Amino acid sequence: MTLSALTMAPPPPAPPTKTALHLGGDLIFPVGFDLGPFYPAPGEPLAYYEICVGHTSYTLPSEADYKVWTAAHEAPEQAPLTWPTYRDRLIEAGIADAGALARRLVDNGLLWSISANGDDAVSFVRTHRLLPLATAIGEAEIEVPVGTYALGLPRGPYYFASEIEYWLWLWGASWDSLWVACEMLAGRPVEKGGGIDPLSCVGTVLLAAQALIGNSVAFLDAAWDRR
């Protein structure tokens, strides 16, 4: 399924309003592997931006669609990225009909708005997995804030990940879903971020995943059995 089939009507010119853009949950998560713009032939205009989730390719037909999706990636100054912050970001960007564009992303599973500890969060972690991007630098041989690990490129820039974030970044690709991460985290000592059971770890895993995505060192894909 592609988004282009859903965007036949021209967007109305009015900017989104705070009441029109509510998506339901507290935390914002973009899903998909960003493959960038596609130009069909020399000199021709942009055809679409492509995002893949599992084996499915989605085409975002306009720069505005892509901006609404990428706006869900950027980590805010004050984590986590919540829907009000995301909404304000879209309003400030002045993207025409951003609410409708965001809704289409939600309908296609490219954007999720969920509560950190609700049933929708459990469903989300069972149906998505985290894949790391960039590389690790680590905690030695360069100056890093205490208790953090540098992720990024060998010559920078770096993101200084917390221990839980680094743990999720390093192991994420070996797990079929974020739920496996919750199970593994539950097995860790409390001083290492562990919880009493997987359910109690869902919020921690989600916040770590969001921080990694927001700093361009990971993306979310469909869980292995849903790809």
Add this chain to the structure above:
Amino acid sequence: MDAAERIVVPVGQYGGAVVRETTGTTGYAIRRGHMVFVMSRQQGTLWMEAHGRTAELGRTAWTRSTIVDRRTDDATRADAEVWFGDLVALGLLAEIDPDGPDAMSFARTYRLLPAAGGKGNTPADPFRFRAGHLPYRTVNLSWNEVRLWREGYQEPTLWDACVARAAAEERVGYRLDPHKLLTETLKSLHYMLALRLSYVDRARRDDEGSDQ
């Protein structure tokens, strides 16, 4: 191909330089499948060198002797050769002839995962696709290279990815030999590794749980 001419491929995801909890010393961490290995800086340097160097892509063969030659200054050649052998034994380095039978064995044992996002194409050159870390490191990839890179990680093994790519081409009327695609991919693999577009990991198996 002579054994000394086989290309060397690093296996695993680099976890950075970390402080060992037990000794307080610095080690290089590498996750491969469901295991993390932490090794000395000298041994880790050999593994890192197996990715290739961006400034030498296309003109250096990443063979055992090339990598051992790039050991740290404080390591002897004899030590480096022992460490290299240990990395092979641990499954953290693989030596392959892209044209030989071990290419298939490699492809069935490992998979390729992305480490960078796609940057699409441009109206000036729509037949080449960019991938990498803008604005720092990008590379242009051909159609099959980019398709394998962006889709291959959805398959359990690199060989499955080559077969899936060939099947996708056949659905739109093109013939693509998966063996040829594998050979070409292996020959150009160090572009993806050196530029941190991809990394190689163990194949994903349904019986995972214990280390593969």
